[in-house]
Amino acid sequence: MPNTLDHVIVHCRDQKATAAFLSDLMDGPAPTDWGPFTQVQTANGVGIDFLDSAVEPDAINGSHVAFLVTDEEFDAIFDRVRKQSLRFWADPFHRREGEINHRWGGRGVYVLDPGGTVAIEFMTVRYGDPEDAGEE
Numbered sequence: 440m441p442n443t444l445d446h447v448i449v450h451c452r453d454q455k456a457t458a459a460f461l462s463d464l465m466d467g468p469a470p471t472d473w474g475p476f477t478q479v480q481t482a483n484g485v486g487i488d489f490l491d492s493a494v495e496p497d498a499i500n501g502s503h504v505a506f507l508v509t510d511e512e513f514d515a516i517f518d519r520v521r522k523q524s525l526r527f528w529a530d531p532f533h534r535r536e537g538e539i540n541h542r543w544g545g546r547g548v549y550v551l552d553p554g555g556t557v558a559i560e561f562m563t564v565r566y567g568d569p570e571d572a573g574e575e
Contacts (some may be wrong), residue, residue: 441488443484445484445485445486446478446485446486446487446488446506447486447487447488447490448476448488448489448490449487449488449490449501449502449557450490450491450502450506450556451490451492451552451554451556451557452491452492452499452553452554452556453491453503453553453554454476454477454489454491454554455470455489455551456552456553456554457477457489457553457554457557458477458478458487458489459551460488460552460553461479461487461504461552462479462507463517463519464516464519464550464559465479465506465517466473466515466516466544467479467480468480469499470489470531472487473486473488474504475490475491476488476489476490477489482557483529486502489557499556500510500556500559501556501557502558503531503557503558503559503560504554504557504558504559504560505559505560505561505562506559506560506561506562507562507563507564507565508561508562508563509554509563510546510563511563513546513548513561513562513563514566515571516548516561517548517561519540520523520548520550525550526548526550526551527539527548527549527550528548528550529547529548529549530549531558531560533548533549540560541564541569541573542564542573543564543565543566543567543573544560544564544573545562545563546563547560547561547562547563548560548561548562557571
């Protein structure tokens with residue numbers, strides 16, 4: 440039986456702020472409230488359901504969501520990142536602040552949601568063979 444990802448739940452500090460932040464960066468439709476969640480709908484129909492965590496904010500496990508975007512979409516998203524003076528990184532470990540990456544011949548960037556618990560990645564090419572990444 441084929442399977443299709445329908446939605447994921449991401450715990451965060453402020454679900455409405457995180458969902459609005461992501462929708463704004465992607466220039467997408469406004470998030471919607473669905474039960475206890477605030478959902479961002481992706482172009483391929485996967486819902487990202489943000490939920491305020493019931494645990495202490497410092498005990499929230501970090502989450503990571505990644506989006507494959509076109510070069511044009513990346514340019515627009517990166518322009519919004521810079522216009523908002525957001526911190527950004529070329530790597531998921533936040534070692535290369537203020538840079539984007541060029542792995543596998545594409546471009547990638549990481550930002551954090553306003554609460555600092557959700558790493559959001561935008562990339563222009565799918566991950567390939569780790570041996571052919573082109574940079575670390």
